[in-house]
Amino acid sequence: MSWRETAIVYRKELIDSLRDRRTVISMIVIPVLAMPLLTVGLGYLSFTLLNRAKRETSKIMVLGGADSPNVLAALRNVDKIEVVPSSPDYVEQITNKQIRAAVEISPGFEAALAGSETPTVQIDYYEGETRSGIAVQRLTAFFSGLRESTVRTRLVARNLPPGLAQPFEFGPKNVVSPEKVFGNTFGSIIPYFVILLCMTGAMYPAMDLTAGEKERGTMETILCSPVSRTDLVIGKFLMVLTASLATAGLAMLSMSVSLVYAFRSKSGMMGGGTNAMQFAIHPKTVLGVFGMILPIAMLLSLAMLAISLFAKSFREAQSYLSPLTIVIIFPAVMSMMPGVELNAKLALIPILNTSLVCKEIIAGTYHWNYILLIFASTCVYALLALAAAVHLFNREDVLFRA
Amino acid sequence: MIEALALGKIFQDKKRGEVRAVDGVSFRCEPGQIYGLLGANGAGKTTTLRILATILQPTSGSAKIAGYDVVRQAQDVRRNVGFLSTATALYGRLTARETVEYFGRLYGMPEDVLRRRIDALLDRLEMNEFRDRRCDKLSTGMKQKVSIARTLVHDPPVMIFDEPTIGLDVMMARTIVGFIRDCRSQGKTVIFSTHVMSEAEKLCDRIGIIHGGRLLAEGSLAELRQRYQQNDLEEIFVRVAEGGQ
Numbered sequence: 226m227s228w229r230e231t232a233i234v235y236r237k238e239l240i241d242s243l244r245d246r247r248t249v250i251s252m253i254v255i256p257v258l259a260m261p262l263l264t265v266g267l268g269y270l271s272f273t274l275l276n277r278a279k280r281e282t283s284k285i286m287v288l289g290g291a292d293s294p295n296v297l298a299a300l301r302n303v304d305k306i307e308v309v310p311s312s313p314d315y316v317e318q319i320t321n322k323q324i325r326a327a328v329e330i331s332p333g334f335e336a337a338l339a340g341s342e343t344p345t346v347q348i349d350y351y352e353g354e355t356r357s358g359i360a361v362q363r364l365t366a367f368f369s370g371l372r373e374s375t376v377r378t379r380l381v382a383r384n385l386p387p388g389l390a391q392p393f394e395f396g397p398k399n400v401v402s403p404e405k406v407f408g409n410t411f412g413s414i415i416p417y418f419v420i421l422l423c424m425t426g427a428m429y430p431a432m433d434l435t436a437g438e439k440e441r442g443t444m445e446t447i448l449c450s451p452v453s454r455t456d457l458v459i460g461k462f463l464m465v466l467t468a469s470l471a472t473a474g475l476a477m478l479s480m481s482v483s484l485v486y487a488f489r490s491k492s493g494m495m496g497g498g499t500n501a502m503q504f505a506i507h508p509k510t511v512l513g514v515f516g517m518i519l520p521i522a523m524l525l526s527l528a529m530l531a532i533s534l535f536a537k538s539f540r541e542a543q544s545y546l547s548p549l550t551i552v553i554i555f556p557a558v559m560s561m562m563p564g565v566e567l568n569a570k571l572a573l574i575p576i577l578n579t580s581l582v583c584k585e586i587i588a589g590t591y592h593w594n595y596i597l598l599i600f601a602s603t604c605v606y607a608l609l610a611l612a613a614a615v616h617l618f619n620r621e622d623v624l625f626r627a
Numbered sequence: 628m629i630e631a632l633a634l635g636k637i638f639q640d641k642k643r644g645e646v647r648a649v650d651g652v653s654f655r656c657e658p659g660q661i662y663g664l665l666g667a668n669g670a671g672k673t674t675t676l677r678i679l680a681t682i683l684q685p686t687s688g689s690a691k692i693a694g695y696d697v698v699r700q701a702q703d704v705r706r707n708v709g710f711l712s713t714a715t716a717l718y719g720r721l722t723a724r725e726t727v728e729y730f731g732r733l734y735g736m737p738e739d740v741l742r743r744r745i746d747a748l749l750d751r752l753e754m755n756e757f758r759d760r761r762c763d764k765l766s767t768g769m770k771q772k773v774s775i776a777r778t779l780v781h782d783p784p785v786m787i788f789d790e791p792t793i794g795l796d797v798m799m800a801r802t803i804v805g806f807i808r809d810c811r812s813q814g815k816t817v818i819f820s821t822h823v824m825s826e827a828e829k830l831c832d833r834i835g836i837i838h839g840g841r842l843l844a845e846g847s848l849a850e851l852r853q854r855y856q857q858n859d860l861e862e863i864f865v866r867v868a869e870g871g872q
Contacts (some may be wrong), residue, residue, distance in 0.1 A: 230733060233729070233732045233733055234733075235655050237721070237725075237729050240720075240721070240725070241718055241720045241721060244761075245718040245720060260775070403858055440716065441714075441716055441719065442716030443716050443717065445682060445712065445714045445715050445716075446715040446716060446717070446718075446777075448682050449680045449681070449682055449705060449710040449715065450705060450730055450733045450734070451705040451706045451733060451734060451735070452733045453702065483810075558815050609642070621684065622639070623681055
């Protein structure tokens with residue numbers, strides 16, 4: 226192997242790829258613009274739409290309650306609640322989103338409250354429908370308040386202290402650092418995104434540098450030069466790896482900037498309201514994640530390079546690599562499943578192992594034995610993929626497949 | 628020098644089974660000679676030349692280029708060969724100069740030598756006008772000039788041309804023919820394949836007629852004319868090909 230020849234091939238592939246509009250779009254434009262738009266942008270949009278829905282008045286219907294005028298009057302005075310005349314087709318109206326909810330008040334409701342009975346109120350709504358959910362929240366808040374005031378009234382009527390029904394106060398308080406809270410919340414999703422981006426970044430150049438070269442007729446040109454097949458494969462692989470890491474790196478950088486902006490913004494989509502939930506990633510964590518991502522990016526780049534070489538044309542390569550996306554996404558998604566924890570067996574499964582260990586690193590936990598095992602095993606898989614790619618580059622039936 | 632000894636190449640085809648593309652082909656071409664491989668489409672010309680350029684490995688037989696074995700010393704062979712074929716396209720996103728530079732570097736040429744060599748080639752092939760233009764923006768003739776510069780950049784003693792004038796207009800084809808003659812006058816060993824009889828008549832010191840993967844006749848144009856009592860090379864070719872079936 227000659228590093229000089231590898232460097233010559235790499236330099237040429239880099240120049241060639243950077244002049245290709247499609248490579249630049251997949252390597253630079255998509256990660257820098259599209260990824261933040263897809264993640265932070267869509268999040269911001271959904272937050273804005275939710276806020277707009279919250280500002281709207283909920284139309285509701287009251288069924289029954291004719292003998293409870295005070296409750297009805299109080300309900301009509303609730304902010305952002307509009308009571309519409311009752312109708313027997315209330316279910317249809319809820320389904321058609323003409324009204325957001327209906328309140329069924331049992332007969333003799335107010336009289337029962339004055340006594341010691343427990344009358345019922347039922348809120349009918351459209352599960353999963355945002356505006357219906359908001360109406361339910363408003364109605365729940367109203368009836369919870371009514372229940373508490375009724376309890377207080379009953380206690381006072383019996384000359385009992387108001388605190389009798391509330392013997393103690395309690396509430397949750399976060400004691401963990403913002404870094405860990407962020408890690409635990411986003412720890413699963415970040416490795417998934419990074420691996421997916423590595424794959425996206427590697428896919429186009431891998432196809433272009435193999436099947437694309439066959440299609441354009443430049444493969445034979447390079448094969449009659451004295452560069453060894455090993456140097457040729459390594460030069461091409463380094464270009465694919467560059468694209469893979471650049472895509473992932475740029476996308477993460479761009480998403481981080483967007484997230485910082487979103488977290489710092491008072492009206493940001495993450496709310497900025499929860500104290501513990503802050504954008505907090507230590508530089509050590511970033512280095513750790515990228516250290517673990519490097520061998521998996523190598524493995525993905527080499528696997529895609531080898532698979533694409535089989536194809537006669539760019540289009541055929543696309544049909545080979547598209548199903549690979551599912552194969553890669555599956556273990557990455559597995560790592561997000563509840564209860565899937567890192568152990569010695571899972572540490573040997575490529576992609577899943579990297580996803581799990583990155584999740585731990587982001588949460589601030591460093592299992593050095595697993596980190597070493599995963600790094601080493603993924604490097605071994607990458608070397609096997611390199612050997613396979615070099616072997617394929619030496620096979621005439623692959624290079625000149627008619 | 629080029630020496631081919633009983634070269635054979637068998638391909639496995641899913642539909643046709645075993646395909647004998649080249650079958651026991653032997654010939655020899657000395658420095659300062661042009662050897663023409665004459666054959667119809669599918670005769671085995673390209674496969675033979677690809678074996679000589681080490682792109683394919685022979686199934687049987689052997690060949691030596693400039694004293695190096697095409698199987699055991701493939702990289703040495705490549706350093707001594709300039710291979711030009713219709714299948715050796717150019718990198719469309721590189722400029723003409725960058726293309727020639729890239730291959731010069733792969734041949735291990737020092738930068739100063741490479742720069743001088745490229746300047747000389749650009750002058751000789753009248754490429755200065757489009758030297759910094761991307762290859763995908765060049766005309767067919769310009770592309771062919773870049774390909775020639777690419778094959779010549781390391782000044783190889785052996786040149787292999789696979790149908791170099793195919794698809795070119797008359798003027799460009801004449802330039803290529805002149806260029807092949809120049810190679811001979813520089814003492815290079817030249818082999819080229821064609822199915823254009825006039826080109827073979829004009830250029831070749833020796834002609835090999837290949838058909839169905841086998842070399843059916845070989846000799847100088849005068850020898851072939853005498854052997855087959857025909858003046859017209861096309862008639863000779865047809866008689867040889869029909870006789871070989």
